[in-house]
Amino acid sequence: MADRAETILEVRNLHTHFHTESGVVRALEGVDFTLNRGQVLGVVGESGCGKSVTAQCIMNMVPSRGRIVDGSVIYHQRNGQGTDAVEITALPPKSREMRRIRGNEIAMIFQEPMTSLDPLYTVGNQLLEAINLHQDVDRTEARALAVHSLDRVQLPEPERVFASYPHQLSGGQRQRVMIAIALSCNPTLLIADEPTTALDVTTQAQILSLMRDLQDETHMSIIFITHDLGVVAEMCDEVAVMYLGKVVEQTDIDTTFYSPRHPYTQALLRSIPRLDDDQDRRLEVIAGSVPDPSSIPSGCRFHPRCPDFMTGVCEHREPTLIQIDEDHQVRCHLYGETASSQP
Amino acid sequence: MLAFIARRLVYMISTLVLISFVGFLIINLPPGSYIDVFQAQRQLQGTHTAEAELEALKRRYGLDKPVPVQYWIWVRGFVRGDFGRSFEFNREVSELIWERLGFTVAIATGSLLFIWLVAIPIGIYTATHQYKLGDNVATIVGMAGLSIPDFMLALVLMVVIQRLFGFTVGGLFSREYVDAPWSLAKVIDLVKHLWVPIVVVGTSGTAGLMRIMRGNLLDILNMQYVQAARARGLREATVVVKHAVRNAIHPLIMLLGMSLPTIISGSLIVSIVLGLPTTGPLYFNALRQQDMYLAGTFLMFLAFMLVLGNFLADILLGLIDPRIRYE
Numbered sequence: 176m177a178d179r180a181e182t183i184l185e186v187r188n189l190h191t192h193f194h195t196e197s198g199v200v201r202a203l204e205g206v207d208f209t210l211n212r213g214q215v216l217g218v219v220g221e222s223g224c225g226k227s228v229t230a231q232c233i234m235n236m237v238p239s240r241g242r243i244v245d246g247s248v249i250y251h252q253r254n255g256q257g258t259d260a261v262e263i264t265a266l267p268p269k270s271r272e273m274r275r276i277r278g279n280e281i282a283m284i285f286q287e288p289m290t291s292l293d294p295l296y297t298v299g300n301q302l303l304e305a306i307n308l309h310q311d312v313d314r315t316e317a318r319a320l321a322v323h324s325l326d327r328v329q330l331p332e333p334e335r336v337f338a339s340y341p342h343q344l345s346g347g348q349r350q351r352v353m354i355a356i357a358l359s360c361n362p363t364l365l366i367a368d369e370p371t372t373a374l375d376v377t378t379q380a381q382i383l384s385l386m387r388d389l390q391d392e393t394h395m396s397i398i399f400i401t402h403d404l405g406v407v408a409e410m411c412d413e414v415a416v417m418y419l420g421k422v423v424e425q426t427d428i429d430t431t432f433y434s435p436r437h438p439y440t441q442a443l444l445r446s447i448p449r450l451d452d453d454q455d456r457r458l459e460v461i462a463g464s465v466p467d468p469s470s471i472p473s474g475c476r477f478h479p480r481c482p483d484f485m486t487g488v489c490e491h492r493e494p495t496l497i498q499i500d501e502d503h504q505v506r507c508h509l510y511g512e513t514a515s516s517q518p
Numbered sequence: 519m520l521a522f523i524a525r526r527l528v529y530m531i532s533t534l535v536l537i538s539f540v541g542f543l544i545i546n547l548p549p550g551s552y553i554d555v556f557q558a559q560r561q562l563q564g565t566h567t568a569e570a571e572l573e574a575l576k577r578r579y580g581l582d583k584p585v586p587v588q589y590w591i592w593v594r595g596f597v598r599g600d601f602g603r604s605f606e607f608n609r610e611v612s613e614l615i616w617e618r619l620g621f622t623v624a625i626a627t628g629s630l631l632f633i634w635l636v637a638i639p640i641g642i643y644t645a646t647h648q649y650k651l652g653d654n655v656a657t658i659v660g661m662a663g664l665s666i667p668d669f670m671l672a673l674v675l676m677v678v679i680q681r682l683f684g685f686t687v688g689g690l691f692s693r694e695y696v697d698a699p700w701s702l703a704k705v706i707d708l709v710k711h712l713w714v715p716i717v718v719v720g721t722s723g724t725a726g727l728m729r730i731m732r733g734n735l736l737d738i739l740n741m742q743y744v745q746a747a748r749a750r751g752l753r754e755a756t757v758v759v760k761h762a763v764r765n766a767i768h769p770l771i772m773l774l775g776m777s778l779p780t781i782i783s784g785s786l787i788v789s790i791v792l793g794l795p796t797t798g799p800l801y802f803n804a805l806r807q808q809d810m811y812l813a814g815t816f817l818m819f820l821a822f823m824l825v826l827g828n829f830l831a832d833i834l835l836g837l838i839d840p841r842i843r844y845e
Contacts, residue, residue, distance in 0.1 A: 236748055238740075239648060269754045278751035285742050293743040293761045294841055305750040340840040356750065 181258075182251055183364060183396050184210040184233070189246035189264075191228055191237060200468045202228045202241065204420040207496055207504070210413070212363070215390060215397040217407040217428075219443070220417035221465050226400045227286075229417070230368045233398070234283055235268045252280060253363065279309040282357035286369040288350035292341035298325070298352050299337040302359060309360040324359040325352070328385060347378035351385070358389065368400045383409060404447055408432065413502075416440045419465065419476040422496070426503040436505045438483045475508065483509060519843055522836050530829045537821040538596070542589050545814035553581060555808070559605045575603070596818065602811030606803070611815045615797060619782065621690055622796040625715050626781040632720035633727055634774075640724075641731025645766075646758055648736060656728065663725035669787045672718045676792070679714070687714045688793045715792055719785045723777075727770065734766035741765070768835065775831025779823040783816075 191203040203225045210216045218226050231237050233248050243264050251258040266273040285291045292301060302321040306312065312320060318337075325333035328351040341349060350370060357365055367386070371379040387410065390397055399410050407414055407428070414431040416424045416439065424437040435441050445459040463480040466472055472479050478489035488508050496504050497511040548555065553572055576582055579602070580591040595602065601611035640660075644653040679687050686692070690711045695704045738744060739762050747761045748754070786798035797816070804812035836843045 234749055236745065274751040274753065276751070277749055283746075283749040285746055287742050290742045291746045293747065293765070295764055295839055296761075301747075301750075304747070304752060308751055340844070342841050343844070353746070356746075 181212045182209055183212040184251070184398075185247075185249040186229070186233070187247050187249070189229070189232055189248065190244045191225075191232055191241055192244050193238075193241045195240060198469055201471065202420055202468065203232070203246075204471075205496075205506075206232075206246070206417070206420070206422050208413075208415040208422055208425050210364075210396055210398060212396055213394045214412045215399055215410055217411035217414045218398060218400045218417060219402060219404060219407055219414060221402060223465060223468065224417045225420040226402075226417055227368055230283065230366045230398070230400055233263065233366060234277060234281065235263050235266060235273050236277075237268070250276065250281065250364070252276075275309075278305050278357075278362070279360050280362055281364045281366065282360070282362035283366040283368065284350070284353045284357050284370050287373050288346050288353055288370075289373065291353050292349055294341050296340075297337070298339050298341065298344070302337070302352070302356050305356050305359050320359065324355040327358070327389070328352070328355045330355070345378075346374055347381065350374060350378075350382055354382075354385065354389070358393070358395075361393065362395060364396045364398070366398045366400070369402070370399075371406065372401070372403070379406075386410070404443065416443070419468070419471065421476065421506060422504075423477070423506045424504065426500070430500075430503055436499065436503070436510060437507050438481045438509070439477050442480075442482065475506075485509075519836060522843060523833060526829055526832050530825050533825050534822060537825070538593055538818065539589075541814050541818045541821070542592055544817060545592070545810045546585075546588075548808050548810060555810075556605050560608075596815075601815040604804070604809050604812045606807050606809045606812070611812050614800065614812065615815065615819075618795055618797045618800060621794065622798070623781055625712065625719070625785070625794065625796060628712065628716040629719040629723065629785075630774075630777065630781070632716050633723040636720070637724045637727035638731055638770075641728045642735060642758065642763060644728070645732045645735035645739060653732075660725040660728050663721045664729075666722070668718050668722050668785070669791045671721060672714070672788050672791045675714055675718060685710075687711055690794055715785070715788055715794055718788050718792070727773070730773070731766065731770060734769060735762055738762045738766040764838065768839070771831050771834050771838070772828075775827035775829075775834075776824065778827030778830070779820045782819055782823055 186206055186208050189203050189206040190201070193200040193202055206225065206229050208216065208218075218229065220226055228237070228241070231241075232243055235248075237243060246264070248263040250261045250263050252261050261272075261276065263273070263276065266276075292298065299318075299321055302324065303317055306317045306320050310317070310320070322333045322337055325336050330336045330348060330351050336344065336348070336352065341352075344352065353370075370386070371382050374382060383406065386397070389395075397410075399407070401407060411428050413425065413427055415422050416431070416437065418439050424431075424435065424440050426435075431440065432444065435444060439461075442459075442461045446461060448458055461480055462482075466476075466479070472490070474488075474490040474492055475481070475494050478484050481489065484490075485508060492508070494506045494508045494511065496506045498504055499510050553576060556575065557572070578591075580588050583591075592602070599612055601615075603609070604611050604614055607614060640656050644656045647653050676687055679685065687710075689696075690708060691704070692707050692711075695707045698704055739758075741762075744757060744762050747757045752760075782797055783801065785796070786802055788794070789796045789798040790802070801813070801816045803809070804816060832842075
């Protein structure tokens, strides 16, 4: 890409709450990150930290009990000469404008390929849905496009797959179909919500290499949601680390792996098992467990588990996002004497 | 699909054969032979039966022959539409049922249509507007409909209509039309009476079906393929109708199959309360009076409708769901 620093998506201070019978669940409490055109951003974090909700917010598809209470998602849409900033979070979820972005500008693939396709319709039917919706083509052209996109994700016998029902395909094949549907309308941004988690290791590697090839070919931007740091190392240019509904650190891939600053990122990296390790050594773990979202710790949410906990600071004040380098943001008191001036 | 239908057809016929054994057994269960019972019944009514008539009956049912032969005669008659004779009415069972079948089917199909046409849209609405005002209202009304017994609702409606509009709604016709030949006025009179049992029978069914539809649809709306369809940019109505409702309708089709017997059983209690000339009260009496050929015939009919309903539901599910079709 000519201009590497052209922003395509900005997520600012996103707060999303779910109103349930047992009270308000604050799923997102400050998600910030920026994605540049043509880049792959990894969003990592433990289960329940809000990764998938973040994806739903970007698609403006938060489940009915959830509400975006603060912050914004801004998508920079190309329009020939420059870009238009579209504030996705300001659009009504069911509006025409939003539907024109979904599937066309921003596409999404999901965690469970076994359940992402409607069992009652053929692959072709569901693929044509997307094509007919976003592209001005006649029936034969649409069909040709559909078969071509199945071919593009390296499915053998695309014609046969086109006429198949989902239950006739394997998990890996279904995920390829999902990718084909997502890419059929040439989106500029793809959100991949743990696309390989449910697949076996061999298939996982195949899907990842396919996604990498497709990214090289199309230069689309990808938000890759995962809890697998190995996948991040393989796929991503940038990494945003989330903990309990907040982005705690965002930086480029090398800095993430070689000089992470947030204690949580550091702890995550220490807990990766290594093949060259002494076999008798116990695996490193992060002390404690993820707190229940209804009983969030005061101050910094990570303080009860943090090895660098500073008594008198961390449990009282919430850290803000601190710019410690041009492309490196951390939400931690260790790096912000200035934070003491904040209320 | 053809192999699928053929296989279901074989199941259906073998089930019916088994049921016919049971049906025959039940007919023969009361003590004494058919002739004894018949004679006793006649005597109770104060009439005498001629020997010749008894002989004719004996021959007709093969009562002097071994039991398997009797069974065969009964089954053969059944297939030809000869269901035996009612002791109580001393008439052919087929005539008795035939007389009442028209109204029974009319009321039952009317209420089935009513149930589906009302319950499905409300079910869809409440699921897509969960915990909103409309959902809460529908839930309360539905629960009330579910908890009020249908005979109670029938009685209340009768009283209310009588008081407010000044006409009676018991039965299917006003007095002057009961024996009158068919005419436009008689049809209008029928329609005026028919809606009451349809609403009464339909209300509780509607409430139940509405809740089932709502529950299923809520489950399906959380499925990933519904989200995926939405993520493609489809209109919300398309997402709901094409991808969610069609997946949520499965258990309802099974339910529809199982409710097929009600088409001929004719909502017993409501029919008695409203004095409707349906088959329900007839069946009820046959059981009370040990009118075994009549009761056995009903039993077979109900079983047949149930098996047929399941067969049709299976085919319908096969049409809707490729996973069943390609099994």
